[in-house]
Amino acid sequence: MTFAWRLPVACLLWAYSLPTLLLTLLVDLLCAPFVLAGRRVVDDESPRNRNASLLILNWNGIDFLRDLLPSVRTTVERTPGDHEVLVIDNGSDDGSAEFVEREFPWARVIRLPENRHFIRGNRAGVEHVSEDKDVLVFLNNDMVVEPDFLPALLDRFGDPDLFAVTARIEMDGEQVETGRTRFFYKRGVFRQEQIPMAAGVGDEPALWAGGGSSAFDRRKYEALGGFETLYAPCYMEDVSLSYAAWKRGWRVVFTPDAVVHHVHRGTSSKVFGHRSVELLNQRNRELFFLRSVTDLGWTISHAIHAPWNAVKDARWTDLRLQFQAMIRAIPRVPAALAARQRSRRTTRRTDRDLLAAQS
Numbered sequence: 001m002t003f004a005w006r007l008p009v010a011c012l013l014w015a016y017s018l019p020t021l022l023l024t025l026l027v028d029l030l031c032a033p034f035v036l037a038g039r040r041v042v043d044d045e046s047p048r049n050r051n052a053s054l055l056i057l058n059w060n061g062i063d064f065l066r067d068l069l070p071s072v073r074t075t076v077e078r079t080p081g082d083h084e085v086l087v088i089d090n091g092s093d094d095g096s097a098e099f100v101e102r103e104f105p106w107a108r109v110i111r112l113p114e115n116r117h118f119i120r121g122n123r124a125g126v127e128h129v130s131e132d133k134d135v136l137v138f139l140n141n142d143m144v145v146e147p148d149f150l151p152a153l154l155d156r157f158g159d160p161d162l163f164a165v166t167a168r169i170e171m172d173g174e175q176v177e178t179g180r181t182r183f184f185y186k187r188g189v190f191r192q193e194q195i196p197m198a199a200g201v202g203d204e205p206a207l208w209a210g211g212g213s214s215a216f217d218r219r220k221y222e223a224l225g226g227f228e229t230l231y232a233p234c235y236m237e238d239v240s241l242s243y244a245a246w247k248r249g250w251r252v253v254f255t256p257d258a259v260v261h262h263v264h265r266g267t268s269s270k271v272f273g274h275r276s277v278e279l280l281n282q283r284n285r286e287l288f289f290l291r292s293v294t295d296l297g298w299t300i301s302h303a304i305h306a307p308w309n310a311v312k313d314a315r316w317t318d319l320r321l322q323f324q325a326m327i328r329a330i331p332r333v334p335a336a337l338a339a340r341q342r343s344r345r346t347t348r349r350t351d352r353d354l355l356a357a358q359s
Helices: 003-011 014-037 062-077 096-103 117-126 149-155 218-223 237-247 268-272 274-292 296-304 306-313 319-344 351-356
Strands: 052-058 084-090 108-112 135-140 143-145 162-170 181-186 189-194 213-217 251-262
Touching: 014 296, 014 306, 014 319, 052 062, 052 117, 052 149, 062 084, 062 096, 062 143, 062 149, 084 096, 084 117, 096 108, 108 117, 135 143, 135 149, 135 218, 149 162, 149 213, 149 251, 162 218, 162 237, 181 351, 189 274, 213 218, 237 251, 237 274, 237 351, 274 319, 296 306, 306 319
Parallel strands: 052 084, 052 135, 084 108, 162 251
Antiparallel strands: 135 213, 143 251, 162 213, 181 189
16 A cells, blocks of 8 residues: 555544543543542452462464473472363364363363453453462463473562563573563554563562463452453453552563463464454454553543654554554443443552553
């Protein structure tokens, strides 16, 4: 698409962004008295124990599981406490569930009748976690963990304001992910960053805990409602959940001592295809901003700069894909605004304070 066409097409985004801005401001204004009246500050608590439930979501990943599950067994055996491993099978037809039950009987298989994808699949898995497990560890099936993965995650729990601990990610080839996560804000848009590893890096704040390589305080996770179906089937749910935790006054920590090796998007690309994955990502980034970012100036700037940011992003993302993503976001705008109001009742940090807390 030539530049002559990019600008008119990008400006069409105003047909979405400006009415959405007005709706957002109106809902914020009308709900303000109810938000203030319903303000709740919940005392922070540490997990009662550090017993973990490791949840592995799987769809037709028998080859991935051959590599992952032995490494999981090793790290569990090296970790004091009473832990469990749940394999949530998303309606696989490659014999994954039978394979796990036969070869790894110490893992409990939760069979779902169809592929519920990442968010709904993991939510179904959490329903089967044993009552005495106070830490949830979510793992993608396309991973292998180092022996000290689990103890390194669990050792960090203890402070009452700690929400999640996220692991160091190693990848073959291009290092797309590292686990060291940051946001930066400019002209109405948040950019997510995976910061490269460097010698001497220790524990440090992370803006979000990866949904397939992190441990979460179960009570805090459930208090926030878990991974939201707003973003179904997948993408941005872990960013949104962590962002809500930060705004509630909790923390996310990155530790380089817990290491996973990841085949990037090994399952999602098989299910959706590359273009659909990018479309989901773009749609959910927009929903995230509506749902999570309540700063007045940033909200206005986000809508006004929509065409500018679209043209700029067209250098690496198809502009038509961006426009299509905005169209697909429209039916979910009411749900995003409703979640936005619920979160405002428990906010302790502003958006600007949240970004400052990264450093």
